[in-house]
Amino acid sequence: MYRMIVMLPNLLTLSRIFSIPFIVGCFYMDGFLAHLMATVLFIIACLTDFFDGYFARQWRQVSAFGRFLDPVADKLLISTILLMLSGVGIISGIHLIAATIILAREVIVSGLREFMSQMQMILPVTRYAKWKTGMQMASVSCLLSSAMFPDVVILKNAGIILLWLAVIMTIFTGARYLRFGIVRIMDHPKKQYPPSPN
Numbered sequence: 001m002y003r004m005i006v007m008l009p010n011l012l013t014l015s016r017i018f019s020i021p022f023i024v025g026c027f028y029m030d031g032f033l034a035h036l037m038a039t040v041l042f043i044i045a046c047l048t049d050f051f052d053g054y055f056a057r058q059w060r061q062v063s064a065f066g067r068f069l070d071p072v073a074d075k076l077l078i079s080t081i082l083l084m085l086s087g088v089g090i091i092s093g094i095h096l097i098a099a100t101i102i103l104a105r106e107v108i109v110s111g112l113r114e115f116m117s118q119m120q121m122i123l124p125v126t127r128y129a130k131w132k133t134g135m136q137m138a139s140v141s142c143l144l145s146s147a148m149f150p151d152v153v154i155l156k157n158a159g160i161i162l163l164w165l166a167v168i169m170t171i172f173t174g175a176r177y178l179r180f181g182i183v184r185i186m187d188h189p190k191k192q193y194p195p196s197p198n
Contacts, residue, residue, distance in 0.1 A: 008055055008059075009051075009053070009055045009056035009059075009062075010052070010063065010069065012048040012051055012052035012055070013048065013052045013069045013070050013073050014069070014073070015045070015048055016045045016048050016052075016073040016074070016076075017069075017072075017073045017076055017077070019041050019042075019044070019045045019077075020045075020076060020077055020080050020081075022041055023038050023041045023042050023045070023080075023081065024080065024081075024084055026038035027084060027144070027147070032148055035144070035147045035148045036148055038144060038147075039141065039144040039145055039147075039148065042077075042081065042140065042141060042144055043141055045077055046077075046137040046141070049070075049073075049074060049133065053070065067125075070125070071113075071125055071129075072110075074133050075110060078102070078133070078136050078137070078140065079102075079103055079106055081144070082099045082102060082140065083099075083103075085099075085143050086099050088147075090143050090146060090147060090156070091143065091160075095164075098160075098163045098164050098166075098167045099163070101167050101170060101171065102136065102163075102167060102170050105170045105171070105173075105174040108174065108178070109123075109174060109177050109178075112177060112178065112181045113181075115181075115185075116184065116185065119185065121184055121185075123180070123181055126173065126176070126177075128169065128172065128173045129173045129177075131169060132166060132169035132170055132172075132173050135162055135166040135169055136163075136166045136170075138162050139159050139160075139162035139165075139166055140159070141159075142155050142156070142158045142159030142162060143155075143156060143163070145159075146159060
């Protein structure tokens with residue numbers, strides 16, 4: 001188990017989780033440098049989402065631990081920062097609906113994945129879900145940057161547009177996951193599973 005955890009791809013995934021309190025702490029400090037540090041840490045954390053999968057495939061270090069932890073790390077990172085941005089008013093008004101949809105989807109899919117794991121079934125991460133996560137990360141990066149440059153309206157506007165685009169992908173992928181999961185659960189006694197929703 002220890003050897004599995006210390007593999008570089010898994011360490012990169014864990015670093016994404018451990019970076020969260022530092023991002024939040026820096027953001028709540030006053031000053032340009034503190035906000036810059038929060039944004040840089042977030043971007044670095046986002047980059048680990050690419051490199052952990054890349055190295056796992058290249059070095060053939062794909063593990064059950066990594067497959068479990070990777071989507072959890074993404075959800076924790078995005079959900080925490082969305083809540084933080086909503087709390088300080090960077091995401092406000094009708095745009096809170098977008099953040100709420102994203103958070104609700106992550107809770108529902110996580111619950112579905114946990115339930116299916118208890119039935120010894122897997123809910124695989126699809127390429128569409130990866131695109132959704134990438135769009136969320138791009139949106140949050142812009143919104144974090146807007147705290148450093150409040151007069152540069154285009155940064156916040158770009159972040160909001162990307163946030164709503166991410167919502168579209170969130171609803172699309174969430175519906176696919178629900179359909180895939182429900183069909184597998186209903187067919188479980190028959191051991192007849194539909195193909196993965198890739």
